[in-house]
Amino acid sequence: MEPIISIQGLGKTYAGGFTALNNVDLQIKRGEIFALLGPNGAGKTTLISIVCGIVNASHGKVTVNGYDIQRNYRKARNEIGLVPQEISTDAFETVWAAVKFSRGLFGKAPNPAYLEKILRQLSLWEKKDNKIITLSGGMKRRLMIAKALSHEPNVLFLDEPTAGVDVELRQDMWEMVRGLQDSGVTIILTTHYIEEAEEMADRVGVINHGELVLVEEKNILMQKMGEKELSLNLPEPLQKIPDALADLPLSLSGDGSQLVYRFDVKSEDTGIAEFLRRLNAVNIEFRDLHTRESSLEEIFVNLVNGARREREELLSKETQE
Ligand SMILES: Nc1ncnc2c1ncn2[C@@H]1O[C@H](COP(=O)(O)OP(=O)(O)O)[C@@H](O)[C@H]1O
Numbered sequence: 001m002e003p004i005i006s007i008q009g010l011g012k013t014y015a016g017g018f019t020a021l022n023n024v025d026l027q028i029k030r031g032e033i034f035a036l037l038g039p040n041g042a043g044k045t046t047l048i049s050i051v052c053g054i055v056n057a058s059h060g061k062v063t064v065n066g067y068d069i070q071r072n073y074r075k076a077r078n079e080i081g082l083v084p085q086e087i088s089t090d091a092f093e094t095v096w097a098a099v100k101f102s103r104g105l106f107g108k109a110p111n112p113a114y115l116e117k118i119l120r121q122l123s124l125w126e127k128k129d130n131k132i133i134t135l136s137g138g139m140k141r142r143l144m145i146a147k148a149l150s151h152e153p154n155v156l157f158l159d160e161p162t163a164g165v166d167v168e169l170r171q172d173m174w175e176m177v178r179g180l181q182d183s184g185v186t187i188i189l190t191t192h193y194i195e196e197a198e199e200m201a202d203r204v205g206v207i208n209h210g211e212l213v214l215v216e217e218k219n220i221l222m223q224k225m226g227e228k229e230l231s232l233n234l235p236e237p238l239q240k241i242p243d244a245l246a247d248l249p250l251s252l253s254g255d256g257s258q259l260v261y262r263f264d265v266k267s268e269d270t271g272i273a274e275f276l277r278r279l280n281a282v283n284i285e286f287r288d289l290h291t292r293e294s295s296l297e298e299i300f301v302n303l304v305n306g307a308r309r310e311r312e313e314l315l316s317k318e319t320q321e
Protein backbone atom coordinates (compact mmCIF):
# COMPACT_ATOMS: atom_id res chain seq x y z
CA MET A 1 0.00 0.00 0.00
CA GLU A 2 1.17 3.50 -0.76
CA PRO A 3 2.32 5.51 2.24
CA ILE A 4 -0.13 8.20 3.33
CA ILE A 5 2.71 10.67 3.76
CA SER A 6 5.91 10.64 1.81
CA ILE A 7 8.78 12.95 2.72
CA GLN A 8 11.86 13.07 0.53
CA GLY A 9 15.08 14.99 1.05
CA LEU A 10 13.40 17.51 3.31
CA GLY A 11 15.57 20.37 4.51
CA LYS A 12 14.92 23.62 6.30
CA THR A 13 17.27 26.50 6.90
CA TYR A 14 15.59 29.37 8.74
CA ALA A 15 16.08 32.95 7.63
CA GLY A 16 18.82 33.52 10.22
CA GLY A 17 20.86 30.72 8.61
CA PHE A 18 20.08 28.02 11.16
CA THR A 19 19.52 24.58 9.66
CA ALA A 20 16.67 22.96 11.57
CA LEU A 21 16.16 19.98 9.24
CA ASN A 22 18.68 18.19 7.10
CA ASN A 23 17.78 15.76 4.34
CA VAL A 24 14.92 13.95 6.03
CA ASP A 25 13.35 10.96 4.29
CA LEU A 26 10.29 9.43 5.90
CA GLN A 27 7.25 7.47 4.86
CA ILE A 28 4.20 7.22 7.07
CA LYS A 29 2.07 4.13 6.64
CA ARG A 30 -1.69 4.30 6.41
CA GLY A 31 -3.36 3.74 9.76
CA GLU A 32 -0.26 3.68 11.91
CA ILE A 33 0.62 5.66 14.99
CA PHE A 34 4.04 7.11 14.35
CA ALA A 35 5.99 8.81 17.12
CA LEU A 36 8.63 11.34 16.22
CA LEU A 37 10.89 11.27 19.24
CA GLY A 38 13.58 13.80 19.93
CA PRO A 39 14.91 16.29 22.45
CA ASN A 40 13.82 19.92 22.50
CA GLY A 41 15.08 21.80 19.49
CA ALA A 42 15.51 18.62 17.41
CA GLY A 43 13.28 19.87 14.63
CA LYS A 44 10.02 18.06 15.34
CA THR A 45 7.75 21.08 15.16
CA THR A 46 9.57 22.34 12.08
CA LEU A 47 8.95 19.02 10.33
CA ILE A 48 5.26 19.01 11.22
CA SER A 49 4.89 22.66 10.28
CA ILE A 50 6.28 21.99 6.82
CA VAL A 51 3.97 19.06 6.19
CA CYS A 52 1.04 21.21 7.32
CA GLY A 53 2.09 24.10 5.10
CA ILE A 54 2.82 26.54 7.93
CA VAL A 55 6.55 26.70 7.24
CA ASN A 56 8.12 26.54 3.77
CA ALA A 57 10.72 23.86 3.16
CA SER A 58 14.13 24.87 1.81
CA HIS A 59 14.56 21.56 -0.01
CA GLY A 60 12.68 18.40 -0.69
CA LYS A 61 9.27 17.10 -1.50
CA VAL A 62 6.28 16.10 0.60
CA THR A 63 3.08 14.41 -0.51
CA VAL A 64 0.03 13.73 1.62
CA ASN A 65 -2.31 11.08 0.29
CA GLY A 66 -0.70 11.66 -3.09
CA TYR A 67 -1.05 15.46 -3.06
CA ASP A 68 2.09 17.54 -3.27
CA ILE A 69 2.05 20.08 -0.45
CA GLN A 70 3.30 22.81 -2.76
CA ARG A 71 1.54 22.19 -6.04
CA ASN A 72 -1.67 20.92 -4.45
CA TYR A 73 -1.61 22.76 -1.15
CA ARG A 74 -5.34 22.89 -0.43
CA LYS A 75 -5.96 19.25 -1.17
CA ALA A 76 -2.94 18.20 0.84
CA ARG A 77 -3.97 20.43 3.75
CA ASN A 78 -7.50 19.01 3.68
CA GLU A 79 -6.08 15.60 4.47
CA ILE A 80 -4.51 16.87 7.68
CA GLY A 81 -5.67 17.82 11.14
CA LEU A 82 -3.12 19.58 13.31
CA VAL A 83 -3.10 19.91 17.06
CA PRO A 84 -0.35 22.42 17.70
CA GLN A 85 2.02 22.43 20.63
CA GLU A 86 0.47 25.56 22.12
CA ILE A 87 -3.18 25.50 23.07
CA SER A 88 -4.91 28.51 21.69
CA THR A 89 -8.63 29.07 21.53
CA ASP A 90 -11.07 31.88 21.87
CA ALA A 91 -12.07 31.65 25.52
CA PHE A 92 -15.57 33.07 25.09
CA GLU A 93 -16.70 30.82 22.28
CA THR A 94 -18.71 27.70 23.00
CA VAL A 95 -17.31 24.25 22.26
CA TRP A 96 -19.87 23.73 19.52
CA ALA A 97 -19.15 27.08 17.85
CA ALA A 98 -15.42 26.34 17.91
CA VAL A 99 -15.65 23.00 16.10
CA LYS A 100 -18.21 24.34 13.65
CA PHE A 101 -15.97 27.29 12.84
CA SER A 102 -12.90 25.06 12.39
CA ARG A 103 -14.77 22.91 9.91
CA GLY A 104 -15.95 25.98 8.04
CA LEU A 105 -12.36 27.14 7.58
CA PHE A 106 -11.84 24.18 5.28
CA GLY A 107 -14.84 25.10 3.20
CA LYS A 108 -16.63 21.88 4.08
CA ALA A 109 -20.42 21.69 4.10
CA PRO A 110 -21.91 21.58 7.62
CA ASN A 111 -22.22 18.12 9.09
CA PRO A 112 -23.64 18.33 12.61
CA ALA A 113 -23.89 14.54 12.88
CA TYR A 114 -20.16 14.15 12.28
CA LEU A 115 -19.28 16.93 14.74
CA GLU A 116 -21.50 15.28 17.32
CA LYS A 117 -19.73 11.99 16.73
CA ILE A 118 -16.28 13.43 17.39
CA LEU A 119 -17.43 15.42 20.42
CA ARG A 120 -18.92 12.24 21.86
CA GLN A 121 -15.81 10.30 21.05
CA LEU A 122 -13.74 12.89 22.90
CA SER A 123 -16.17 13.02 25.85
CA LEU A 124 -17.04 16.63 25.12
CA TRP A 125 -20.63 16.28 24.00
CA GLU A 126 -22.03 17.22 27.42
CA LYS A 127 -19.94 20.40 27.23
CA LYS A 128 -20.96 21.46 23.76
CA ASP A 129 -22.77 24.61 24.92
CA ASN A 130 -20.16 25.59 27.50
CA LYS A 131 -17.80 28.46 26.95
CA ILE A 132 -14.22 27.33 26.44
CA ILE A 133 -13.06 29.40 29.39
CA THR A 134 -15.01 27.10 31.72
CA LEU A 135 -13.29 23.91 30.54
CA SER A 136 -10.56 22.11 32.47
CA GLY A 137 -7.09 21.81 30.98
CA GLY A 138 -7.77 18.25 29.84
CA MET A 139 -11.01 19.26 28.18
CA LYS A 140 -9.27 22.11 26.38
CA ARG A 141 -6.76 19.66 24.98
CA ARG A 142 -9.55 17.40 23.81
CA LEU A 143 -11.26 20.36 22.23
CA MET A 144 -8.07 21.10 20.28
CA ILE A 145 -8.27 17.57 18.94
CA ALA A 146 -11.96 17.92 18.09
CA LYS A 147 -11.18 21.12 16.19
CA ALA A 148 -8.37 19.40 14.32
CA LEU A 149 -10.72 16.57 13.34
CA SER A 150 -13.64 18.81 12.42
CA HIS A 151 -13.00 18.66 8.67
CA GLU A 152 -12.68 14.85 8.60
CA PRO A 153 -8.95 14.58 7.93
CA ASN A 154 -7.26 11.23 7.31
CA VAL A 155 -4.10 12.23 9.15
CA LEU A 156 -3.83 13.76 12.60
CA PHE A 157 -0.69 15.49 13.84
CA LEU A 158 -0.31 15.86 17.58
CA ASP A 159 2.61 18.09 18.50
CA GLU A 160 3.71 17.19 22.04
CA PRO A 161 0.20 16.17 23.09
CA THR A 162 1.12 15.50 26.70
CA ALA A 163 3.88 18.00 27.42
CA GLY A 164 3.26 19.34 30.91
CA VAL A 165 0.22 17.10 31.42
CA ASP A 166 -0.26 15.04 34.57
CA VAL A 167 -0.04 11.26 34.50
CA GLU A 168 -3.75 10.60 34.58
CA LEU A 169 -4.49 12.97 31.74
CA ARG A 170 -1.69 11.43 29.78
CA GLN A 171 -3.30 8.00 30.09
CA ASP A 172 -6.62 9.49 28.90
CA MET A 173 -4.91 11.07 25.96
CA TRP A 174 -3.26 7.81 24.97
CA GLU A 175 -6.54 5.95 25.14
CA MET A 176 -8.20 8.58 23.02
CA VAL A 177 -5.49 8.44 20.41
CA ARG A 178 -5.91 4.67 20.16
CA GLY A 179 -9.63 5.17 19.67
CA LEU A 180 -8.90 7.58 16.83
CA GLN A 181 -6.60 5.06 15.23
CA ASP A 182 -9.37 2.47 15.43
CA SER A 183 -11.62 4.86 13.57
CA GLY A 184 -9.13 4.86 10.70
CA VAL A 185 -7.08 8.01 11.31
CA THR A 186 -3.31 7.89 10.78
CA ILE A 187 -1.58 9.55 13.72
CA ILE A 188 1.77 11.25 13.93
CA LEU A 189 2.76 12.53 17.31
CA THR A 190 5.88 14.27 18.43
CA THR A 191 7.25 13.79 21.88
CA HIS A 192 10.36 14.09 23.92
CA TYR A 193 9.09 11.42 26.33
CA ILE A 194 10.43 8.01 25.51
CA GLU A 195 7.64 6.41 27.54
CA GLU A 196 5.11 8.06 25.32
CA ALA A 197 6.64 6.66 22.16
CA GLU A 198 6.93 3.33 23.91
CA GLU A 199 3.32 3.30 25.00
CA MET A 200 1.69 4.61 21.87
CA ALA A 201 3.58 4.09 18.71
CA ASP A 202 3.61 1.35 16.11
CA ARG A 203 6.81 2.87 14.78
CA VAL A 204 9.23 5.38 16.18
CA GLY A 205 11.46 7.87 14.40
CA VAL A 206 14.27 9.41 16.40
CA ILE A 207 15.22 12.93 15.38
CA ASN A 208 18.18 14.88 16.66
CA HIS A 209 19.78 18.11 15.42
CA GLY A 210 17.46 18.10 12.44
CA GLU A 211 18.41 14.63 11.30
CA LEU A 212 16.26 11.55 11.38
CA VAL A 213 18.74 9.14 12.90
CA LEU A 214 16.56 6.08 13.16
CA VAL A 215 13.17 4.75 12.14
CA GLU A 216 12.17 1.46 13.68
CA GLU A 217 9.23 -0.71 14.62
CA LYS A 218 8.48 0.00 18.26
CA ASN A 219 8.80 -3.65 19.25
CA ILE A 220 12.27 -3.91 17.81
CA LEU A 221 13.29 -0.71 19.50
CA MET A 222 11.95 -2.07 22.78
CA GLN A 223 14.21 -5.07 22.54
CA LYS A 224 17.17 -2.77 22.23
CA MET A 225 15.87 -0.89 25.24
CA GLY A 226 15.63 -3.99 27.41
CA GLU A 227 19.33 -4.09 28.09
CA LYS A 228 20.87 -4.34 31.49
CA GLU A 229 24.44 -4.14 32.61
CA LEU A 230 26.34 -6.32 34.99
CA SER A 231 29.37 -4.45 36.14
CA LEU A 232 32.34 -6.06 37.89
CA ASN A 233 34.93 -4.16 39.88
CA LEU A 234 38.34 -5.60 39.13
CA PRO A 235 41.17 -5.45 41.67
CA GLU A 236 43.64 -5.39 38.75
CA PRO A 237 42.62 -3.17 35.84
CA LEU A 238 42.63 -4.69 32.36
CA GLN A 239 44.26 -3.01 29.37
CA LYS A 240 41.87 -4.70 27.00
CA ILE A 241 39.21 -7.40 26.87
CA PRO A 242 41.02 -10.77 26.82
CA ASP A 243 40.84 -12.50 23.44
CA ALA A 244 39.26 -15.52 25.07
CA LEU A 245 36.24 -13.37 25.95
CA ALA A 246 36.11 -11.38 22.74
CA ASP A 247 32.85 -13.00 21.63
CA LEU A 248 30.96 -11.70 24.68
CA PRO A 249 29.14 -8.35 24.87
CA LEU A 250 31.76 -6.78 27.11
CA SER A 251 33.26 -3.39 27.55
CA LEU A 252 35.73 -1.77 29.91
CA SER A 253 35.19 1.40 31.80
CA GLY A 254 36.78 3.32 34.64
CA ASP A 255 40.32 3.00 33.20
CA GLY A 256 39.90 -0.73 32.85
CA SER A 257 38.94 -1.33 36.44
CA GLN A 258 35.36 -2.12 35.54
CA LEU A 259 34.27 -4.89 33.27
CA VAL A 260 30.75 -4.40 31.98
CA TYR A 261 28.62 -7.22 30.62
CA ARG A 262 25.45 -6.32 28.75
CA PHE A 263 22.48 -8.62 28.64
CA ASP A 264 18.88 -8.64 27.62
CA VAL A 265 16.54 -8.69 30.60
CA LYS A 266 13.78 -10.32 28.64
CA SER A 267 15.74 -13.15 27.09
CA GLU A 268 15.40 -16.59 28.69
CA ASP A 269 19.11 -17.01 29.17
CA THR A 270 20.99 -13.91 30.20
CA GLY A 271 24.30 -15.78 29.81
CA ILE A 272 25.54 -14.47 33.15
CA ALA A 273 26.39 -17.91 34.57
CA GLU A 274 28.39 -18.76 31.47
CA PHE A 275 30.11 -15.36 31.57
CA LEU A 276 31.20 -15.82 35.20
CA ARG A 277 32.40 -19.34 34.49
CA ARG A 278 34.55 -18.17 31.58
CA LEU A 279 35.86 -15.29 33.62
CA ASN A 280 37.02 -17.78 36.18
CA ALA A 281 38.62 -19.91 33.48
CA VAL A 282 40.84 -17.00 32.39
CA ASN A 283 41.64 -16.15 36.01
CA ILE A 284 40.06 -12.76 36.16
CA GLU A 285 38.99 -11.92 39.65
CA PHE A 286 36.55 -9.31 40.75
CA ARG A 287 35.83 -7.56 44.02
CA ASP A 288 32.13 -7.04 43.73
CA LEU A 289 29.45 -6.78 41.15
CA HIS A 290 26.29 -4.85 40.59
CA THR A 291 23.64 -4.65 37.90
CA ARG A 292 22.17 -1.59 36.44
CA GLU A 293 19.28 -1.13 34.09
CA SER A 294 20.24 1.19 31.29
CA SER A 295 17.82 4.05 31.64
CA LEU A 296 15.65 4.96 28.72
CA GLU A 297 17.29 8.34 28.53
CA GLU A 298 20.64 6.71 28.23
CA ILE A 299 19.52 4.32 25.53
CA PHE A 300 18.06 7.22 23.65
CA VAL A 301 21.35 9.08 23.85
CA ASN A 302 23.18 5.91 22.80
CA LEU A 303 20.92 5.43 19.83
CA VAL A 304 21.46 8.98 18.74
CA ASN A 305 25.22 8.85 19.23
CA GLY A 306 25.52 5.40 17.69
CA ALA A 307 23.68 6.50 14.59
CA ARG A 308 25.81 9.61 14.33
CA ARG A 309 29.02 7.59 14.61
CA GLU A 310 27.84 5.19 11.92
CA ARG A 311 27.07 8.08 9.66
CA GLU A 312 30.38 9.78 10.31
CA GLU A 313 32.23 6.55 9.59
CA LEU A 314 30.29 6.17 6.39
CA LEU A 315 31.05 9.75 5.42
CA SER A 316 34.75 9.45 6.17
CA LYS A 317 34.86 6.25 4.13
CA GLU A 318 33.15 8.01 1.26
CA THR A 319 35.58 10.90 1.35
CA GLN A 320 38.54 8.54 1.51
CA GLU A 321 37.38 6.67 -1.57
N1 LIG B 1 11.25 30.65 13.03
C1 LIG B 1 12.44 30.21 13.39
N2 LIG B 1 13.58 30.91 13.08
C2 LIG B 1 14.79 30.46 13.43
N3 LIG B 1 15.03 29.31 14.08
C3 LIG B 1 13.96 28.57 14.42
C4 LIG B 1 12.61 28.96 14.10
N4 LIG B 1 11.77 28.02 14.55
C5 LIG B 1 12.53 27.08 15.14
N5 LIG B 1 13.85 27.41 15.07
C6 LIG B 1 14.97 26.62 15.56
O1 LIG B 1 14.98 25.36 14.92
C7 LIG B 1 15.31 24.34 15.83
C8 LIG B 1 14.23 23.29 15.83
O2 LIG B 1 13.07 23.83 16.41
P1 LIG B 1 11.73 22.99 16.54
O3 LIG B 1 11.39 22.43 15.21
O4 LIG B 1 10.72 23.85 17.20
O5 LIG B 1 12.21 21.81 17.50
P2 LIG B 1 11.38 20.82 18.44
O6 LIG B 1 9.93 20.93 18.06
O7 LIG B 1 11.95 19.46 18.14
O8 LIG B 1 11.63 21.23 19.84
C9 LIG B 1 15.51 24.99 17.19
O9 LIG B 1 16.89 25.18 17.37
C10 LIG B 1 14.80 26.31 17.04
O10 LIG B 1 15.39 27.29 17.85
Ligand SMILES: [Mg+2]
Binding pocket: 044, 045, 046, 085, 159, 160
Ligand atom coordinates in the same frame (compact mmCIF):
# COMPACT_ATOMS: atom_id res chain seq x y z
MG1 LIG C 1 8.28 21.39 19.17
